[in-house]
Amino acid sequence: MPEETISSRYTAINFVQKYALFSEQWTPKVIAQMNDYQFKVVKIEGDFIWHSHADTDETFIVLGGTLRIDFRDGAVTLNEGEMFVVPKGVEHKPYAETPVRLLLVEPCGVLNTGDQGGERTMRNDVWI
Amino acid sequence: MPEETISSRYTAINFVQKYALFSEQWTPKVIAQMNDYQFKVVKIEGDFIWHSHADTDETFIVLGGTLRIDFRDGAVTLNEGEMFVVPKGVEHKPYAETPVRLLLVEPCGVLNTGDQGGERTMRNDVWI
Numbered sequence: 001m002p003e004e005t006i007s008s009r010y011t012a013i014n015f016v017q018k019y020a021l022f023s024e025q026w027t028p029k030v031i032a033q034m035n036d037y038q039f040k041v042v043k044i045e046g047d048f049i050w051h052s053h054a055d056t057d058e059t060f061i062v063l064g065g066t067l068r069i070d071f072r073d074g075a076v077t078l079n080e081g082e083m084f085v086v087p088k089g090v091e092h093k094p095y096a097e098t099p100v101r102l103l104l105v106e107p108c109g110v111l112n113t114g115d116q117g118g119e120r121t122m123r124n125d126v127w128i
Numbered sequence: 129m130p131e132e133t134i135s136s137r138y139t140a141i142n143f144v145q146k147y148a149l150f151s152e153q154w155t156p157k158v159i160a161q162m163n164d165y166q167f168k169v170v171k172i173e174g175d176f177i178w179h180s181h182a183d184t185d186e187t188f189i190v191l192g193g194t195l196r197i198d199f200r201d202g203a204v205t206l207n208e209g210e211m212f213v214v215p216k217g218v219e220h221k222p223y224a225e226t227p228v229r230l231l232l233v234e235p236c237g238v239l240n241t242g243d244q245g246g247e248r249t250m251r252n253d254v255w256i
Binding site: 010 | 233
């Protein structure tokens with residue numbers, strides 16, 4: 001853990017402020033950690049790739065915009081103020097017709113492309 | 129896991145709708161589970177008791193109102209759209225001058241009063 005002052009230890013994490021720190025899409029940024037789980041903000045627009053996470057569920061919380069998560073046998077649409085937990089091992093493909101601000105909750109070390117890999121894979125340990 | 133139809137499996141969890149399902153304060157309700165962690169909504173107003181959780185961090189996300197979390201050596205104030213992770217073992221006391229809608233994230237089985245117990249302790253497994 002980095003050296004901290006008392007004042008920084010007791011500082012609120014503000015979602016709007018965190019989103020203002022970056023513009024690139026599909027690049028999750030860690031903003032907080034609880035035990036071995038992390039909270040990540042990410043901006044997305046358009047189609048992601050089909051993938052799954054064999055070892056963990058993954059939580060999507062929509063803080064702005066409308067997200068659709070496609071499954072092989074259905075889909076769920078999430079508006080601002082809504083969440084969904086994708087069960088482990090279930091193939092899914094996020095899609096956003098217009099820009100979406102997401103909050104992800106998942107264990108440390110989870111890759112955005114899950115078991116699929118490929119060019120859309122991003123670093124999973126970038127804090128802002 | 130209860131028997132589900134495909135349609136219910138792929139249904140968004142809406143925070144506003146969940147808060148509308150109950151009125152009592154200081155009684156966390158489980159709305160989702162990710163692995164062995166749960167998301168709980170709770171309405172609070174006034175003072176809680178000093179307590180800590182020896183074995184786990186605890187995440188507070190404010191969805192409405194203004195929450196203050198007091199520590200023995202400081203405090204943090206969280207407005208809507210802000211979060212804070214209370215480290216395990218750290219004594220804290222939530223306080224809300226006016227009604228607050230909270231989203232908690234913590235491992236299954238965590239009690240609201242932590243290691244303190246007492247009459248403010250609520251069941252930790254009530255789903256809505």
